[in-house]
Amino acid sequence: MRIATIISLFAVMLAGTAFAGDSGNGCKLQGTWTGELPYYLAGGPDWYMLKFFVTYHGTGDNEGTEVLEWINPVPVPGQSWSNMRGIWKKVGPNKYSYSGYVYGFDKATGAITAIMRHGGTILLTDCNTMEVNMTSEILAPDMTPLMCIGSPAIFHRMLPQEPCEPE
Numbered sequence: 001m002r003i004a005t006i007i008s009l010f011a012v013m014l015a016g017t018a019f020a021g022d023s024g025n026g027c028k029l030q031g032t033w034t035g036e037l038p039y040y041l042a043g044g045p046d047w048y049m050l051k052f053f054v055t056y057h058g059t060g061d062n063e064g065t066e067v068l069e070w071i072n073p074v075p076v077p078g079q080s081w082s083n084m085r086g087i088w089k090k091v092g093p094n095k096y097s098y099s100g101y102v103y104g105f106d107k108a109t110g111a112i113t114a115i116m117r118h119g120g121t122i123l124l125t126d127c128n129t130m131e132v133n134m135t136s137e138i139l140a141p142d143m144t145p146l147m148c149i150g151s152p153a154i155f156h157r158m159l160p161q162e163p164c165e166p167e
Contacts, residue, residue, distance in 0.1 A: 027127035029056045029088065029096055030064065037134070037153035039074055048074060054155065056088060063089045066098060078107045084117060094123040114139040121155075128157040 032055045038047040051071040058064020068084035086100020097120050104113040119134035131154060138147040 025094055025123070025125050025127065027094055027123040027125075028061065029090075029121070029123065030058050031056060032158045033130070033155040034158060035132070035153050035155035037132075037151050039151070040149070041074070050074065053158075054084075058088070061090060063087070066100060068100065068102075080105050080107065086117070088121070091120070096121040096123075112141055114141075114143065128159065130155045 032053060034051070034053055036049050036051045039050045041048050050073070052068050053071065054066060054068040056064060056066050064087070066084070066086045066088050068086075070081060070083065073081045082103040082105075084100045084102040086098055088096050088098040091097050097118070099116065099118040102115040102117065104115065105111075106113075116137040116139060117134055118137075119132060121130055121132050123130045131152065133150070133152055136149045136151070137145055138149070140146050
């Protein structure tokens with residue numbers, strides 16, 4: 001009985017190790033991507049499409065860091081946003097989870113608001129497109145949660161392009 005239990009535990013650990021290291025379709029997260037995500041403008045009936053670059057760094061396939069740079073931050077007068085800095089971790093074949101912070105700065109009051117972004121990333125089979133389901137948790141300056149917003153986003157990998165031919 002004891003040997004059967006040990007063998008079962010070993011099999012479960014081996015399967016878990018194989019799952020975590022499984023590369024799925026062979027796609028890599030590392031690289032630079034462009035993306036966009038809908039952002040609801042308070043006080044208005046419309047959604048604003050935020051556009052950004054995001055770069056995933058890592059020396060292996062299991063974890064690393066990410067940097068998100070805004071192309072068109074939300075147009076709120078008197079407010080600016082930082083870029084996002086975060087970390088990522090592989091959680092399964094072609095699946096990654098991540099966490100990162102963005103900071104908002106109110107130029108009139110000097111108040112700083114933190115936005116914690118977290119979610120899971122799923123790479124699609126072509127390796128150059130991913131769907132992201134992210135959650136943004138808006139935090140007050142004392143880090144008290146104020147609001148939680150979920151939003152989907154689509155990212156496209158930046159690929160080398162052929163140079164244009166001058167006329």
